[in-house]
Amino acid sequence: MKDRVYSEKMDSVERFRFNASVVDVFPDMINRSVPGYETMIGFSGIIADRYIQPQTNCYDLGCSLGASSFAIANHVNHFDYSIIAVDNSPEMTERFAKIKQRQITTVPIDIRCMDVMDTDINNASFAVMNFTLQFIAPELRDEIIKKIYAGLNPGGALMLSEKIIFDSEKEQSFIEQNHYAFKKSNGYSELEISQKRTALENVLIAETISEHIGRFQRCGFAEAYKWYQCLNFVSFVAVKK
Ligand SMILES: C[S@@+](CC[C@H](N)C(=O)[O-])C[C@H]1O[C@@H](n2cnc3c(N)ncnc32)[C@H](O)[C@@H]1O
Numbered sequence: 039m040k041d042r043v044y045s046e047k048m049d050s051v052e053r054f055r056f057n058a059s060v061v062d063v064f065p066d067m068i069n070r071s072v073p074g075y076e077t078m079i080g081f082s083g084i085i086a087d088r089y090i091q092p093q094t095n096c097y098d099l100g101c102s103l104g105a106s107s108f109a110i111a112n113h114v115n116h117f118d119y120s121i122i123a124v125d126n127s128p129e130m131t132e133r134f135a136k137i138k139q140r141q142i143t144t145v146p147i148d149i150r151c152m153d154v155m156d157t158d159i160n161n162a163s164f165a166v167m168n169f170t171l172q173f174i175a176p177e178l179r180d181e182i183i184k185k186i187y188a189g190l191n192p193g194g195a196l197m198l199s200e201k202i203i204f205d206s207e208k209e210q211s212f213i214e215q216n217h218y219a220f221k222k223s224n225g226y227s228e229l230e231i232s233q234k235r236t237a238l239e240n241v242l243i244a245e246t247i248s249e250h251i252g253r254f255q256r257c258g259f260a261e262a263y264k265w266y267q268c269l270n271f272v273s274f275v276a277v278k279k
Pocket of ligand 1: 106
């Protein structure tokens with residue numbers, strides 16, 4: 039279904055929420071808004087394959103409709119492991135459960151409607167957090183990354199994808215202009231782009247690449263690499279030694 043959530047002029051733009059009207063259009067919204075989304079999701083499976091071990095758990099934190107879970111389950115189907123997919127939006131997890139009923143996966147996917155901050159992470163060989171840390175209050179971000187680190191087995195890894203900002207005003211402006219052009223080329227109007235930007239203010243709080251790398255190191259990860267970037271969207275892999 040096509041995303042028209044912000045297409046009509048609104049008297050006042052409410053804070054962005056992952057509610058029923060967003061869930062209905064979510065795949066279209068994220069594909070037309072995040073350059074490189076399909077690539078990063080596809081690579082969730084390819085990267086997971088290097089880390090997932092038999093009889094361990096793989097966590098999809100902020101799973102939405104399960105794009106990363108399905109990419110992993112379809113790519114890594116030669117091991118006995120479980121996927122635990124977590125999201126605190128009941129509309130998302132209910133829709134994900136319905137989609138899952140129509141998919142054939144040989145890997146069990148346990149969908150949990152809960153906050154990632156309250157999720158126990160244990161016996162994990164891989165965790166993926168695609169475009170979700172950015173919605174968690176900055177003061178809680180070290181806590182969740184430390185929790186993931188503690189729950190990973192040695193040799194396990196976290197894949198983290200995020201929208202980012204830049205230290206240099208010039209670079210920020212250059213990238214923003216290109217992201218704007220990307221959204222326009224995908225059919226979004228100026229009104230839609232501007233109303234969505236207002237809705238996301240103080241809801242999606244992006245950080246710089248060095249803030250992310252610094253957090254990985256502070257939280258225990260010996261190795262952390264940025265493996266992908268398209269404009270202001272990046273993906274990292276951090277490995278527990
Ligand atoms: C941009 S979407 C993630 C997209 C998804 N990972 C994918 O790649 O298709 C962000 C998701 O994180 C969820 N979320 C945000 N904060 C959360 C939290 N504290 N705990 C659990 N889920 C959260 C939202 O409900 C939303 O479904």
